[in-house]
Amino acid sequence: MACTRRTKTLVSTCVILSGMTNILCLLYVGWITNYVSNNGNVKVAGRTREKKFDDDNRGETLKIIERLDRLESVVNQHIQEKPLKDGDDTADQSLSDSLFAHWGHDLGPESRKVALKKFQYYGYNSYLSDRLSLDRAIPDLRPDGCRNISYPSSLPQVSIIFIFVNEALSVILRSVHSVIHWTPSHLLKEIILVDDNSNNAELSEHLQRFVDETNQQRPDFIKVVRHDRQEGLIRSRVSGWRAATAPVVALFDAHVEFSVGWAEPILHRIKEDRTRVVSPSFDNIKYDTFEIEEYPLSAQGFDWELWCRYLNPPKSWWTQKNQTAPIRSPALIGCFVVDREYFREIGLLDEGMEVYGGENVELGIRVREIHPVWLCGGSVEVMPCSRIAHIERAHKPYTEDLANHVRRNALRVAEVWMDEFKSHVYMAWNVPQQDSGIDIGDIRERKALRERLRCKPFSWFLKNIYSEMRTYTETIAYGVLRNSLRPDLCVDQGPHSDNIPILYICHGLTPQNVYYTSSQQLHVGGLSPTIDDDDNKCLVDVNGRPRLLECSYASNKHMKLSWLFTQGGSIENRKSKHCLELVESTQVDHGYQLALQQCSSQKWTITNILPGNVL
Numbered sequence: 081m082a083c084t085r086r087t088k089t090l091v092s093t094c095v096i097l098s099g100m101t102n103i104l105c106l107l108y109v110g111w112i113t114n115y116v117s118n119n120g121n122v123k124v125a126g127r128t129r130e131k132k133f134d135d136d137n138r139g140e141t142l143k144i145i146e147r148l149d150r151l152e153s154v155v156n157q158h159i160q161e162k163p164l165k166d167g168d169d170t171a172d173q174s175l176s177d178s179l180f181a182h183w184g185h186d187l188g189p190e191s192r193k194v195a196l197k198k199f200q201y202y203g204y205n206s207y208l209s210d211r212l213s214l215d216r217a218i219p220d221l222r223p224d225g226c227r228n229i230s231y232p233s234s235l236p237q238v239s240i241i242f243i244f245v246n247e248a249l250s251v252i253l254r255s256v257h258s259v260i261h262w263t264p265s266h267l268l269k270e271i272i273l274v275d276d277n278s279n280n281a282e283l284s285e286h287l288q289r290f291v292d293e294t295n296q297q298r299p300d301f302i303k304v305v306r307h308d309r310q311e312g313l314i315r316s317r318v319s320g321w322r323a324a325t326a327p328v329v330a331l332f333d334a335h336v337e338f339s340v341g342w343a344e345p346i347l348h349r350i351k352e353d354r355t356r357v358v359s360p361s362f363d364n365i366k367y368d369t370f371e372i373e374e375y376p377l378s379a380q381g382f383d384w385e386l387w388c389r390y391l392n393p394p395k396s397w398w399t400q401k402n403q404t405a406p407i408r409s410p411a412l413i414g415c416f417v418v419d420r421e422y423f424r425e426i427g428l429l430d431e432g433m434e435v436y437g438g439e440n441v442e443l444g445i446r447v448r449e450i451h452p453v454w455l456c457g458g459s460v461e462v463m464p465c466s467r468i469a470h471i472e473r474a475h476k477p478y479t480e481d482l483a484n485h486v487r488r489n490a491l492r493v494a495e496v497w498m499d500e501f502k503s504h505v506y507m508a509w510n511v512p513q514q515d516s517g518i519d520i521g522d523i524r525e526r527k528a529l530r531e532r533l534r535c536k537p538f539s540w541f542l543k544n545i546y547s548e549m550r551t552y553t554e555t556i557a558y559g560v561l562r563n564s565l566r567p568d569l570c571v572d573q574g575p576h577s578d579n580i581p582i583l584y585i586c587h588g589l590t591p592q593n594v595y596y597t598s599s600q601q602l603h604v605g606g607l608s609p610t611i612d613d614d615d616n617k618c619l620v621d622v623n624g625r626p627r628l629l630e631c632s633y634a635s636n637k638h639m640k641l642s643w644l645f646t647q648g649g650s651i652e653n654r655k656s657k658h659c660l661e662l663v664e665s666t667q668v669d670h671g672y673q674l675a676l677q678q679c680s681s682q683k684w685t686i687t688n689i690l691p692g693n694v695l
């Protein structure tokens with residue numbers, strides 16, 4: 081599970097990260113942090129970011145381009161999917177910055193080395209974890225009112241399933257300890273540990289010893305399921321479910337800490353109605369200091385790449401003025417509790433998904449779309465009174481190319497569940513809808529399941545369950561935008577905190593996504609997923625200079641944001657009649673920069689035209 085709550089600037093980092101490998105993520109974070117700290121006038125978090133588009137700060141632009149160029153070799157390595165070489169200084173430095181910014185100042189050089197190595201391997205500070213008590217208490221962050229609620233004593237029993245691959249032993253054991261400590265013993269039937277073929281022999285030996293010792297006291301209390309090849313976290317969750325025997329199953333990552341009273345509110349909701357799929361509220365365990373960071377109460381949703389994201393609870397929840405009330409949620413982050421038999425009836429998780437991601441969205445959609453008169457359509461909710469802290473890793477250890485797996489899984493969800501809106505997932509990932517070259521595996525079984533459950537159309541889900549989701553039905557073309565003068569360069573949004581589009585070596589990741597709409601707007605960069613994130617950037621002619629401004633802002637101010645564009649032709653502003661063109665420049669590395677000028681018939685192409693449109 082990978083939902084990170086980020087500041088405004090880091091949201092863009094998140095989007096960038098979603099296309100990149102671990103090391104690259106760190107570099108980008110490092111770079112953006114560096115950029116922000118070097119530019120006092122850029123506000124990191126608030127919504128009041130300064131719009132400094134009138135002031136063409138050439139020096140600043142050059143500095144940015146210089147930094148981008150330093151990243152170029154890294155980006156190229158990513159494109160070729162070659163892992164960084166051992167001992168790469170840049171990588172080591174940014175890892176080290178990430179781990180030691182708030183921790184470890186009193187460590188000697190040898191210990192630092194050990195801690196850094198472990199951090200690189202696990203994505204969190206396992207050096208510190210090994211030195212923290214397995215029974216440490218974490219703060220009780222439940223909202224007011226939760227402590228006064230009493231629950232019936234006869235609640236259903238639960239099987240706790242922890243899935244992991246190459247997880248630090250102390251982190252797994254703390255998950256296990258805390259769930260035993262904070263779950264009333266008559267409700268906790270068993271714990272199931274699913275080891276998805278970790279290649280650490282020491283881990284499995286030590287873990288087995290702990291399991292044997294515990295089971296001597298309580299026979300069969302802890303079960304271990306071992307995969308003899310890596311199945312990914314989706315099939316791992318299903319393996320855990322198969323081994324479970326309690327009426328309710330709780331599926332978690334093995335890097336969590338439970339807190340007081342977490343179980344009763346959830347089990348009570350499921351006892352009342354077995355079709356409720358329930359998630360606890362999450363707080364963050366900081367990956368470096370292991371401190372608990374309180375998160376505001378949220379619903380759980382997703383963007384069009386189908387990465388999860390936290391959402392504001394819906395209006396109806398706020399108007400109740402009851403912080404203990406369940407929060408209706410469009411989807412799940414990935415950890416949830418569900419009636420064991422109901423979960424089977426509705427088709428578990430999509431076992432055709434590989435490695436990581438997408439299954440949480442698929443489950444959220446499926447449960448809601450089930451036709452209520454056919455088989456009890458379910459609901460998804462988050463319980464504010466049930467709180468669990470979860471380590472958000474600095475980087476994920478699963479695989480070098482995590483994003484490729486998430487993309488594949490997302491396309492499965494799109495093809496099975498999203499009807500005409502599937503185009504949005506293809507657009508967000510910037511892959512062609514036809515002949516994408518991506519093998520999404522066999523989806524016939526999932527399609528049959530959708531038939532069997534008589535599911536409603538996705539448009540119903542969008543309208544009734546996830547009305548915050550933005551749709552982009554006006555889009556007619558998308559992809560990267562290239563000029564025939566230099567087809568190796570792509571239009572790129574440049575640093576998020578800036579509003580000057582740049583030219584950059586084509587890598588096709590989110591900052592280079594371009595969308596052309598039927599209202600003749602050119603969006604550059606990621607698609608804002610919800611109506612709360614109003615930061616789609618449009619290309620605008622501002623005093624004869626190309627700038628990227630929030631589309632709604634530019635449109636409300638009647639700025640020059642309409643462009644005439646035909647495939648293989650020019651890009652001409654409808655009002656100013658100036659064209660977006662490349663001009664030679666000795667001040668930038670690639671020899672060209674973007675400008676608005678009198679049209680000289682330069683030729684632009686965008687990668688994909690959506691079926692049914694002509695450009």
Ligand SMILES: [Mn+2]
Nearest residue numbers: 081082333471
């Ligand atoms: Mn996780």
